[in-house]
Amino acid sequence: MLRSAILAAARSNRVERLVETAPVSRNIVRRFIAGEQADEALQRTRELAADGLAVTIDYLGEDTTNPHQAEATRDEYLKLLDALHAAELTPAAEVSLKLSALGQVFDEKVALEHARAICAKASEAGTTVTLDAEDHTTTDSTLDVLAQLRAEFPTTGAVVQSYLRRTEADCRELAVEGSRVRLCKGAYKEPESVAYQTRLDVDKSYVRCLNVLMSGGGYPMIATHDPRLVAIGEDRAKWFDRSPDEFEFQMLYGVRPDEQLRLARAGYTVRVYLPYGTQWYAYMMRRLAERPANLGFLARALRSRG
Numbered sequence: 001m002l003r004s005a006i007l008a009a010a011r012s013n014r015v016e017r018l019v020e021t022a023p024v025s026r027n028i029v030r031r032f033i034a035g036e037q038a039d040e041a042l043q044r045t046r047e048l049a050a051d052g053l054a055v056t057i058d059y060l061g062e063d064t065t066n067p068h069q070a071e072a073t074r075d076e077y078l079k080l081l082d083a084l085h086a087a088e089l090t091p092a093a094e095v096s097l098k099l100s101a102l103g104q105v106f107d108e109k110v111a112l113e114h115a116r117a118i119c120a121k122a123s124e125a126g127t128t129v130t131l132d133a134e135d136h137t138t139t140d141s142t143l144d145v146l147a148q149l150r151a152e153f154p155t156t157g158a159v160v161q162s163y164l165r166r167t168e169a170d171c172r173e174l175a176v177e178g179s180r181v182r183l184c185k186g187a188y189k190e191p192e193s194v195a196y197q198t199r200l201d202v203d204k205s206y207v208r209c210l211n212v213l214m215s216g217g218g219y220p221m222i223a224t225h226d227p228r229l230v231a232i233g234e235d236r237a238k239w240f241d242r243s244p245d246e247f248e249f250q251m252l253y254g255v256r257p258d259e260q261l262r263l264a265r266a267g268y269t270v271r272v273y274l275p276y277g278t279q280w281y282a283y284m285m286r287r288l289a290e291r292p293a294n295l296g297f298l299a300r301a302l303r304s305r306g
């Protein structure tokens, strides 16, 4: 119930204005986001890399409805990749991108062209790109764009969400040689017709998908903070005889940082998802929906605005 209400607020312009201008917002945002500018993302990347962590950087923004904004997002990624390369932070850092920020909502071909330019730049910079998964209405289009990008840039990463009923079948398709696949639970509000609704069903699906990916030919990226699923990931690696360079764990910046370091020190590759940019509202609200303990922030933000 609470999670649904917060995820609905994530799409409300009115709540967005209230939260963005509330004085308490800045502190909590700082915990989950590198900063508003690329140089702050670069600095955080340097620090994480010095701690032995890999990084995937996300330039915040989604659901772009105008072509100029889509072009501006593409250009920001191109500049970011040049800067990462110049700072010798590739290949430890790759980028994650949302096709909806590149115009998928109004023209899939435009989004594909922009994504292609970003993949080409990433390849020049010696790194790669992962396409984030968004709400279920975009899944077919995103997997279709992924297939086209992979024809030229085979290391382009996919993301699948275990809350979707279709995902186990998608994992079977994606678990092939060279295929990088991030498995997460899923962060959007989805109807029962397409998505499991209980935590238990989502977790059971996660384990089934994990089994498919770990037993297949691809490179699984286990994205979760859930201690039980991390332990199952470690167990499956042993079971399927995968060495630490044949899969990785991924976690979000600011979430369970001690666990990130513990896993890295145990010899695993751990990649931190590091967002930056001014459009942090929707991302932030999805993090709050996952962790009701953080809700005091939202209540204070709304109360302080009346």
Ligand SMILES: Cc1cc2nc3c(=O)[nH]c(=O)nc-3n(C[C@H](O)[C@H](O)[C@H](O)COP(=O)(O)OP(=O)(O)OC[C@H]3O[C@@H](n4cnc5c(N)ncnc54)[C@H](O)[C@@H]3O)c2cc1C
Pocket (backbone or CB within 6 Å): 131, 132, 133, 134, 159, 161, 184, 185, 186, 187, 188, 223, 224, 225, 226, 227, 250, 251, 252, 255, 256, 271, 272, 273, 290, 291
């Ligand atoms: C690297 C990465 C990339 C992602 N990319 C996408 C994407 O492209 N598309 C998408 O829809 N979603 C994405 N997500 C979000 C994902 O779908 C989930 O919404 C999010 O990760 C929360 O699920 P969880 O697996 O961490 O478990 P949850 O069910 O949220 O939490 C399970 C347990 O983990 C522990 N835990 C969780 N958070 C904390 C915390 N802050 N402190 C301490 N313990 C905690 C607690 O024990 C909790 O009970 C991504 C997540 C990660 C980590």
